[in-house]
Amino acid sequence: MKIVVVTISDRASKGVYQDISGPAIVDWLEKAITSPCKIERIIIPDGEEVVRDALIDLADNQQVDMVLTTGGTGPSPRDQTPEAMKVVLEKELPGFGELLRQVGLRQTPTSILSRQTAGTRGKTFYLNLPGKPAAIAMSLDAVFPAIPYCLDLIGAGRIETDPDVVVSFRPGG
Numbered sequence: 001m002k003i004v005v006v007t008i009s010d011r012a013s014k015g016v017y018q019d020i021s022g023p024a025i026v027d028w029l030e031k032a033i034t035s036p037c038k039i040e041r042i043i044i045p046d047g048e049e050v051v052r053d054a055l056i057d058l059a060d061n062q063q064v065d066m067v068l069t070t071g072g073t074g075p076s077p078r079d080q081t082p083e084a085m086k087v088v089l090e091k092e093l094p095g096f097g098e099l100l101r102q103v104g105l106r107q108t109p110t111s112i113l114s115r116q117t118a119g120t121r122g123k124t125f126y127l128n129l130p131g132k133p134a135a136i137a138m139s140l141d142a143v144f145p146a147i148p149y150c151l152d153l154i155g156a157g158r159i160e161t162d163p164d165v166v167v168s169f170r171p172g173g
Contacts, residue, residue: 001157
């Protein structure tokens, strides 16, 4: 199982500020996942082409099982992660974005501005997450129960979770 966390930010990619969202995702994953896996982080600038090319490379050339992104999903002109995802994904799974916005609204009214989505390309699962660490944990708590089964369905690597952190749902299992 190989997971890559992609922080999408012009400023973080230039070292103008420290990426805190990528490490927050990794911390949550390390607590939740009990099966062997390799987790890597990369930071890339905003922009549809840059994001598209990085996400395609992770699936097609690096055979990554799961890609979790943070950043680039708002309404500002440089926020182009959803546009890149539309090109990358073979199958969109809009329920993830719907749930993420719903959960986010419990914390802040600006969650409605998020354009997060999820989907698959071959045997790779992609999920866009928010940028604030507290929102990341809340979001992963909400959507992660479905992710292990999704990975099973697309033929990606299998993951098991710590039920004290998150209970995975697998029908019949």
